[in-house]
Amino acid sequence: MSIKLRYLLVFIIPAMLLYTVFIIYPLFDSLILSFFSWPGVGSRTFVGFKNFQTLFTGSYAKELFNAFLHNVYFFLLLILLELGLGFLIALMLASKIKGAGVFRVITYIPNMIPLVLVGFMWGLFLNPQVGLVNQLLKLVGLGGLAQPWLGLENTALTTIILVNVWRNLGFYVLVILAAILDISPDLIEAAYIDGANNWKITWRIIFPLTFSTFRTLAILLFIWSFNIFDTVYALTGVQAGPYRSTDVLGTLFYRTAFGGLGSGAVDMGLGASVTVFIFMIVMPVSILYVYLVEKRQRSA
Template sequence: MKVKLKYILLFVIPAMFFYTLFVIYPLFDSLRLSFYSWRGVGPKLFVGFKNYKDMFSGGFSKEVFNALGHNIYFFFLVSAFELGLGFLIALLLASKIKGTKIFRTVVYLPNMIPLVMVGFMWSLFLHPQIGLVNQFLKAVGLGSLARPWLGDPNLALTTIIMVNVWRNLGFYVLVILASILNISPDLIEAAYIDGASNWKISWKIIFPLTVPTFRTLLILLFIGSFNVFDMIYALEGVQAGPFRSTDVLGTVFYRTAFGGLGSAYTDMGLGAAVTVFIFMIVMPMSILYVYLVERRDRR
């Protein structure tokens, strides 16, 4: 038993060392830094809960809550499209239609493209004058629908979410597809023998059996939606324009901690408080999910 424990520790200790160094230590250091005012150089000034007061009720609160609302909107929209559309596509790919193997590869291809390239590519596609999207709409007689997709405050965030869906949909399709293919064929065959339609089989058999997978994907989407930064940065930059209409907590943190053109607040301590706020949102949901899963497994 002692030999086994030695070998277990041989693998666990290096992993715990790097996890502590790159996850646990930065987390607690950010919490400590959130009680200071610091420009990145020079002495740190202890300010207590002032950063949190500014974030929740001071002049900085408008910027934070505007971004928080966008994060919530981001979560609901990507969940509806990536899980809803992902389920429908997975159902089609699970059928024995000719060409499904090729389509499985095609649907996952966008997920393999580097995100910076996705941002550059779609910024060209969505260009109001020479962009492929508007040119296509004009070519098919729908020129009245052409818009400055990334320049309209009412459309910019939704447009970025759709680009995010395009890029990540393939991952959710493949995960849901794997869950569907794991269902016993005997259940499907029995339902067909009983005269059930494709719709009833999908809704009464396949969907309930894939709910655990949906729960897992939903918590991943929740965590991802409140940590989103790269897609906004790639398409709109750190200013999250136009007029902060695509601002999220990630871009607020970046501007606050590292500065940026037009930043009203530049303070590493205040930026750390924003990261703690994100953690306070994400962590309870993650714990709740683990609790519910373990409770279900114990039954």
């Protein structure tokens, strides 16, 4: 249908105005701000690429690289656990069992809790002396395994990732399950008649037919992995202890832009350059995502 311009504007302007002013313009402004030095008040001083120099080769280089690697580790472990376990549990829920509906609801409950509160809750459970996790290990005779999970450099980050998985796994299970249930049952029935076993059906039929879902989820996981903040904030704080072993780009950004005990001078320009760095990492993947969404829209 066609529409008169003035009507069209009435429908389009409110959403586009809010979205442009509060999301798109600030994203661009971040880019501009990253070339300035600015304590947050007063005037901005143009410094060219100095912020990026500080980040990549100057005093922040080690911290930036350290945090970046932790984001990458986050992504890899999340892919393995959320997509791997998610597929396994979705397959189980998709087989003909009774009570699948109840399981589905239970699976999704942790997703309803704010991430930061999930962090606080597990922070209590993981307390080294009196937390329930170590108490439970002692109770079942595995006291030797009890340790300060968040206090040791080699376990803290993985522990935080596991807390994330505990909270988010249900989402991946349900998305993958929906994709599996989209497959025509006749197809699987026919494979059974041809003598295929469950293993073959899983890898030759179900996995290929749900692959686009895995691809989308991997893309989203990538974008989200570089925006981790809440759980780290709640479990090890903005200083991302012990000794920055749980630092991610999100917490590094928070310290540079908004400060926190023991951080150096706060500089919004430097903070903005951290977000630009994150932006650059996720951009190729984000563009791919928008492209895929748009393509599916056109073919639908």
